[in-house]
């Protein structure tokens with residue numbers, strides 16, 4: 526990573542669970558644009574779900590990385606990913622789910638966006654192994670040092686190593702969209 530050899534990078538392991546939970550709760554959740562909309566529908570449950578789903582499930586896949594401060598051991602950034610296969614007929618078009626959002630006065634634009642993005646994924650990937658970047662966050666003390674860009678570049682090697690034919694991410698933040706586009710996504 527382009528940060529003067531002060532930052533190291535390694536796979537996340539089960540023993541990192543508490544650090545990962547802290548990163549997700551402290552730095553990811555408050556900055557996630559969709560969180561406030563989801564919080565209206567699932568009050569008090571969203572952060573727990575991010576931690577349960579992303580931190581616990583992703584860490585069991587051996588497909589996530591952390592960047593850390595070599596001198597202090599402090600976690601500087603994490604990227605949580607999952608290996609999966611999409612079926613041809615897989616769709617996120619769940620009318621009940623959308624109705625629940627609508628009934629509580631939440632815009633379904635974001636839901637529609639995800640649905641459209643993911644609708645034909647199975648057809649495109651033809652059931653091959655996919656590598657999905659779920660969540661990424663950097664401790665603001667280490668911001669703008671190229672840590673997230675470096676993590677995404679390295680995670681591509683992990684995806685290849687795990688035999689994935691596709692890698693993709695959904696970016697809800699303009700900054701991560703910029704990073705993704707700079708890296709050619």
Ligand SMILES: CC(C)(COP(=O)(O)OP(=O)(O)OC[C@H]1O[C@@H](n2cnc3c(N)ncnc32)[C@H](O)[C@@H]1OP(=O)(O)O)[C@@H](O)C(=O)NCCC(=O)NCCS
Nearest residue numbers: 553556661662663668669670671672673674697698700703
């Ligand atoms: C967004 C985030 C992951 C960026 O991490 P980072 O390690 O600082 O990113 P990088 O240093 O690799 O930045 C790469 C590019 O992203 C853009 N960028 C990142 N942070 C930015 C900021 N605060 N303001 C403007 N552009 C920014 C820039 O184009 C930057 O390139 P440059 O520094 O050459 O101009 C980090 O700020 C973060 O964790 N934010 C809170 C959580 C979050 O938003 N997660 C994503 C939700 S989908």
